[in-house]
Amino acid sequence: MIDLFFEFFSLADPNVRYVLAGTILLGLSAGSLGCFAVLRERALVGDAVAHAVLPGVCLAFIVAGDKNPYWLLMGSLFFGWLSMLVMDIVIRNSKISPDASIGMVLSVFFGLGVVMLTYIQSTGNVNQSGLDAFLFGNAASMLPEDVYVFGFVSLIVLICIAVAYKELKMVSFDPQFAKSLGYPVKRLEFLIATLLVVTITAGLQAVGVVLMASMLIIPAAAARYWTDTLHVMVITAGVFGALAAVSGSWISYSAPAMPTGPWMVVSAAIIFAASFLFAPKRGEVGQWFMKRKNSRKVNEENVLKTLYHLEEADGNQGRIRTEKDVLKRRNMKESTLRNILKKLEAKKLVTCYQGSPNGYLLTENGRQEAARVVRVHRLWELYLTERLEIKGDHVHDDAESMEHVITPEIEERLAELLGHPVLDPHKSRIPYGNPKPKEG
Numbered sequence: 049m050i051d052l053f054f055e056f057f058s059l060a061d062p063n064v065r066y067v068l069a070g071t072i073l074l075g076l077s078a079g080s081l082g083c084f085a086v087l088r089e090r091a092l093v094g095d096a097v098a099h100a101v102l103p104g105v106c107l108a109f110i111v112a113g114d115k116n117p118y119w120l121l122m123g124s125l126f127f128g129w130l131s132m133l134v135m136d137i138v139i140r141n142s143k144i145s146p147d148a149s150i151g152m153v154l155s156v157f158f159g160l161g162v163v164m165l166t167y168i169q170s171t172g173n174v175n176q177s178g179l180d181a182f183l184f185g186n187a188a189s190m191l192p193e194d195v196y197v198f199g200f201v202s203l204i205v206l207i208c209i210a211v212a213y214k215e216l217k218m219v220s221f222d223p224q225f226a227k228s229l230g231y232p233v234k235r236l237e238f239l240i241a242t243l244l245v246v247t248i249t250a251g252l253q254a255v256g257v258v259l260m261a262s263m264l265i266i267p268a269a270a271a272r273y274w275t276d277t278l279h280v281m282v283i284t285a286g287v288f289g290a291l292a293a294v295s296g297s298w299i300s301y302s303a304p305a306m307p308t309g310p311w312m313v314v315s316a317a318i319i320f321a322a323s324f325l326f327a328p329k330r331g332e333v334g335q336w337f338m339k340r341k342n343s344r345k346v347n348e349e350n351v352l353k354t355l356y357h358l359e360e361a362d363g364n365q366g367r368i369r370t371e372k373d374v375l376k377r378r379n380m381k382e383s384t385l386r387n388i389l390k391k392l393e394a395k396k397l398v399t400c401y402q403g404s405p406n407g408y409l410l411t412e413n414g415r416q417e418a419a420r421v422v423r424v425h426r427l428w429e430l431y432l433t434e435r436l437e438i439k440g441d442h443v444h445d446d447a448e449s450m451e452h453v454i455t456p457e458i459e460e461r462l463a464e465l466l467g468h469p470v471l472d473p474h475k476s477r478i479p480y481g482n483p484k485p486k487e488g
Contacts, residue, residue: 049302056301064301070195071293071312073202074251078260079267079289080209080282081247084240086268087220087278092147093135095261096154098248100131102161102257105182106168114175117197121249128245131157158257182252190253201250205243209282212239217278254293255309262313263289270320273327292316344391346452347380349421351388352397353451354378355410356418360476365415368407419479420459425451426472427462433473434466440473
């Protein structure tokens with residue numbers, strides 16, 4: 049296996065060089081362009097176009113008499129564009145929904161392609177060998193001229209994305225705003241559609257019409273988990289597409305019975321699964337840890353706030369509070385409270401006094417943190433009652449949630465907006481730091 053690995057990545061075999069060059073360019077262009085299809089919610093259009101180009105491949109073969117890549121490219125482009133035109137006509141001039149229109153075009157054009165492919169196979173033309181590979185792809189059968197043509201097409205797609213990036217970004221996010229700024233929205237949509245058809249055509253021999261849409265959608269969907277910035281998403285999707293191409297090519301090389309195209313798609317799916325689970329902010333595992341962290345933070349702040357309320361109630365900051373005192377005001381399990389108090393003690397926000405039972409006292413830092421939470425809660429209650437005119441007995445639950453997410457900047461703005469009030473709607477004192485605002 050190690051010998052095969054070095055043999056493959058040494059690129060000594062010309063066929064390996066051709067396959068890698070073609071599939072990497074395909075992965076880069078399909079992944080990058082797929083971002084705009086996903087953001088514009090046109091992913092299914094790519095699937096329909098990918099299936100619709102099959103009759104174009106067959107017609108080009110019938111006209112040319114062999115698998116000339118230039119004829120195949122022109123036939124695929126023609127039928128790809130024709131499928132998009134038919135979809136547009138059906139949507140505009142009938143009551144059929146867009147998804148039904150896509151399904152109709154996909155099935156009808158693909159069915160026509162299968163009929164034409166069956167006819168070609170019945171003619172006995174010796175050049176037809178390998179033509180059915182366009183269904184599922186066969187990267188290993190690519191000749192140098194195929195790589196040159198389809199690789200060049202993929203390169204042109206990447207250049208177009210780079211040159212028209214700003215315009216494509218605007219049309220993808222807000223076409224109406226782009227139109228108001230004077231952008232040629234129709235032309236840009238035409239460009240995106242053309243690039244979509246060209247990219248699908250370029251990937252036919254490597255991945256095939258059945259799976260080509262996956263190379264457009266999956267890398268872009270995976271990249272979306274890693275960033276909120278479009279240019280980073282485009283680059284990441286291109287890299288994911290290229291990685292899937294290298295992985296699929298390597299598996300096909302190390303196990304000759306394995307086809308390159310389907311393994312490219314499986315590799316892309318593995319990248320998506322890893323992104324879905326482990327992406328830092330959007331991944332399921334990361335979100336689980338984030339939710340757990342937020343839940344722990346909320347519980348800790350609630351316990352601090354409860355200890356502060358106990359001090360407020362009797363005006364005695366030196367009185368030790370037991371777990372039972374906290375549980376009377378805060379509904380939670382004893383084991384949960386005990387764990388929270390241990391964490392607060394480790395952070396030096398409370399001090400534990402051994403006794404029967406044990407008792408707790410806020411430290412100076414703990415009291416300041418508790419006062420901050422109480423302050424935010426009461427400021428938000430006052431904001432809801434004064435500015436939104438919500439009744440005072442309806443604002444507690446909302447403030448209970450907001451007190452944990454309001455930042456210091458928003459807190460300061462709230463205080464300024466309300467004129468640094470002294471009392472909340474329930475006539476409870478709002479605790480400020482030093483200096484305190486003057487009453488009256």
